């Protein structure tokens with residue numbers, strides 16, 4: 001099964017540089033979503049292992065924080081190189097546990113490496129200030145210092161790149177980390193520990209604990225030695241972690257749920273809009289936080305868009321992520337499949353027209369046909385609920401202001417997209433949309449150089465870019481007197 005990645009696969013937790021089992025000896029099975037086969041086990045760890053990891057991370061922080069920015073930058077650069085040297089092996093491990101096509105897994109490893117490279121550079125640019133003092137006998141300085149031990153909790157849909165946006169800035173800032181990956185996709189995260197060891201990142205800087213999410217999360221959010229929680233996942237869990245972190249007033253970064261609108265105006269380049277729609281809808285089988293959840297198409301181009309979008313959707317090759325040319329893999333599990341079927345059934349019951357797809361794929365398991373649904377209305381559940389699957393509801397609108405109002409009619413505000421060739425409309429609509437990220441005539445906008453994050457109930461803080469590092473730094477004001485000036 002594993003041709004290239006066996007040396008990267010660890011069925012243990014990494015605590016203080018030691019690969020260990022759960023104290024109870026309990027394990028959790030990990031399965032391949034493409035066929036349900038068990039591909040291995042991981043420790044079913046809990047409070048005790050997490051507490052030990054936090055204590056070691058705190059102890060390690062006392063020395064790691066004193067390394068120079070240059071030393072940390074060089075280690076991150078070596079980690080970047082290790083990721084790229086092992087790109088195929090890491091991608092194989094990811095496709096095995098997550099199901100995405102190998103090409104998408106390779107792209108995710110490249111994006112993970114790009115994040116690490118970015119923060120290897122940002123590490124050396126943590127500038128402070130010297131501020132003109134209002135007192136003649138005193139001087140004023142501002143410095144930035146690492147927050148300390150970071151608790152990082154990540155989702156299954158991008159098991160490596162979501163981690164890179166946390167470990168990259170955390171290590172660049174001089175923090176240490178305790179990671180809890182999703183139990184569905186632990187091996188991509190544990191491979192970080194293997195590579196960190198290989199390139200010489202000191203023991204205790206990166207610690208990885210797998211198992212009981214509530215127990216591990218409860219310790220990470222409740223333990224006063226943890227000074228920051230960075231979470232990527234659903235909004236309900238994010239809200240819970242925010243509440244649990246309140247008692248010890250932790251610094252928080254929350255990358256939460258989305259409900260992305262995709263607006264198509266009459267004046268758009270139709271071919272470009274359909275290409276963008278395919279990319280923004282079906283990546284990772286629609287299981288991304290920035291996937292389009294709602295297509296709003298202006299009346300004048302509605303029929304042409306639906307016809308071409310459905311035609312292109314039918315061409316997508318569905319299958320195992322390891323099969324040559326596959327463009328859409330399985331959904332992560334039966335629960336995800338059931339949710340998609342519920343939302344499609346609800347729409348059908350409320351009068352929607354299934355233009356293509358609308359049912360399980362003939363491959364069986366958790367494979368689902370790429371689906372385009374016309375005549376969607378705001379009364380249908382997927383107008384408000386994150387689909388997280390390869391289903392594209394297409395709503396109709398007439399006026400520009402209606403499109404903006406409908407697009408904003410959600411508690412989420414992560415990513416949005418629209419297609420127009422009118423420059424004035426581009427500015428009016430971009431400024432009218434309440435979202436953290438906007439794609440204009442583009443369906444894929446993620447990059448390490450730009451701030452990734454949302455507003456409203458899609459989260460707080462930003463990852464990547466020059467903004468991402470501040471999330472791991474505390475600002476310190478120093479007033480110096482007694483200088484005899």
Ligand SMILES: NC(=O)c1ccc[n+]([C@@H]2O[C@H](COP(=O)([O-])OP(=O)(O)OC[C@H]3O[C@@H](n4cnc5c(N)ncnc54)[C@H](O)[C@@H]3O)[C@@H](O)[C@H]2O)c1
Pocket residue numbers: 153154155156157158162180181182183213214215216217218232233234235237238240254255256257258288289290386414458459
């Ligand atoms: N904003 C972003 O950048 C981004 C990126 C990827 C996914 N997401 C969102 O994540 C969701 C899908 O991912 P998911 O199903 O893994 O989300 P999830 O919230 O169920 O799980 C995310 C992580 O939280 C852990 N977790 C669950 N309950 C917990 C608890 N009580 N305490 C501590 N940890 C807990 C899980 O084990 C997992 O590691 C979607 O809503 C998607 O939009 C957002």
Ligand SMILES: O=C[C@H](O)CS(=O)(=O)O
Pocket residue numbers: 157158161287288289290446
């Ligand atoms: O699922 C959310 C990811 O952040 C998607 S992306 O790869 O960053 O665009």
